[in-house]
Amino acid sequence: QxxxxxxxxxxxxxxxxxxxxxxxxxxxxxxxxxxxxxQAPGKGLEWVAVMSSDGNEKYYADSVKGQFTIxxxxxxxxxxxxxxxxxxxxxxxxxxxxxxxxxxTYLQHWGQGTLVTVSS
Amino acid sequence: EIVLTQSPGTLSxxxxxxxxxxxxxxxxxxxxxxxxxxxxxxxxxxxxIYGASSxxxxxxxRFSGSGSGTDFTLTISRLEPEDFxxxxxxxxxxxxxxxxPGTKVDIK
Numbered sequence: 001q002x003x004x005x006x007x008x009x010x011x012x013x014x015x016x017x018x019x020x021x022x023x024x025x026x027x028x029x030x031x032x033x034x035x036x037x038x039q040a041p042g043k044g045l046e047w048v049a050v051m052s053s054d055g056n057e058k059y060y061a062d063s064v065k066g067q068f069t070i071x072x073x074x075x076x077x078x079x080x081x082x083x084x085x086x087x088x089x090x091x092x093x094x095x096x097x098x099x100x101x102x103x104x105t106y107l108q109h110w111g112q113g114t115l116v117t118v119s120s
Numbered sequence: 121e122i123v124l125t126q127s128p129g130t131l132s133x134x135x136x137x138x139x140x141x142x143x144x145x146x147x148x149x150x151x152x153x154x155x156x157x158x159x160x161x162x163x164x165x166x167x168x169i170y171g172a173s174s175x176x177x178x179x180x181x182r183f184s185g186s187g188s189g190t191d192f193t194l195t196i197s198r199l200e201p202e203d204f205x206x207x208x209x210x211x212x213x214x215x216x217x218x219x220x221p222g223t224k225v226d227i228k
Contacts, residue, residue: 035217037165045157045165045208045219059215062121095164106155106212108176110164 002026002109004096009114016086020114022079022096030074033057033099035107036081038092048094049081053102086118122147122211124220132228135201141194141223143209148189153213156185156194159222160205168207169194199225 008020022034036048049060049070058070069082079096093115097107123146133139143154152172157165167176169185172192182197196203204227209220 037219044222045159045210047210047217047219050215050217059217061216100170104212104215104217106153106167106170106210107157107165108167108170110166112164 002098004098004109004111006094006096006111006114009094009116011117011119012086013120014087014118016118017082017084018086018116020081020083020094020096020116022081022111024077024079024098027098029077030054031102033102033104034072034079035097035099035104036068036070036079037095037097037107037110038090039095039113040089040092043092046092050099050104051079052104057104059104083116086116088118090116091118092116121216122149122214122218124209124211124218126207126209126220126223128223129221130224130226132226133199134228135199137199139196139199139225141207141225143187143192143194143220145190145192145211149192149211150213152188152192153211154185154187154192155210155212156183157208157210158203158205159208160202165208196225201227 003025035050071080093113095113098109099105125144154172156169159165173185
């Protein structure tokens with residue numbers, strides 16, 4: 001079955017950086033687009049970014065454009081979110097999610113999330 | 121950016137009742153690329169509906185979606201105890217793939 005396991009979350013000071021990883025299993029990772037979505041404590045879902053299966057298409061939310069970078073390593077079945085210049089408002093649970101085709105689509109399967117806390 | 125508005129923010133209902141949740145987009149959602157997700161406390165969201173009206177695998181048939189263009193609805197025909205939680209719509213027709221703010225369905 002599809003499994004998505006996020007890691008790399010933790011506490012970081014404002015202005016710091018963090019890289020999240022999402023390890024996928026149970027499907028052919030290289031043939032599916034992948035997303036990051038975040039949820040601040042007690043708030044709703046915020047879509048963050050998506051990458052196509054081959055990495056050629058990338059889209060970001062306006063709120064993270066130029067600050068976050070997504071990438072993937074299809075040989076390692078892993079999807080990444082590099083977060084730089086972190087602000088307190090980036091504090092959230094970050095979920096990775098699998099699409100249903102090579103191009104960006106809806107989010108069919110979700111990981112359990114990793115918590116990022118930006119605080120001094 | 122397409123902004124999604126969900127109404128109402130909160131609904132208080134009883135088990136067995138029928139409920140219709142609304143999701144309105146600020147621009148037409150291309151190809152009706154609109155999805156609905158359910159999220160229970162402490163859990164990741166779960167896909168319910170995609171393409172505005174197609175049920176995801178394993179989703180009970182009491183859940184149905186409809187709509188097109190800018191107006192979409194999620195209907196739960198008879199509320200079960202496990203349905204009292206939060207629901208989000210999302211458009212994936214044009215990036216950024218925005219979510220609505222959510223509707224919470226409470227037990228009356």
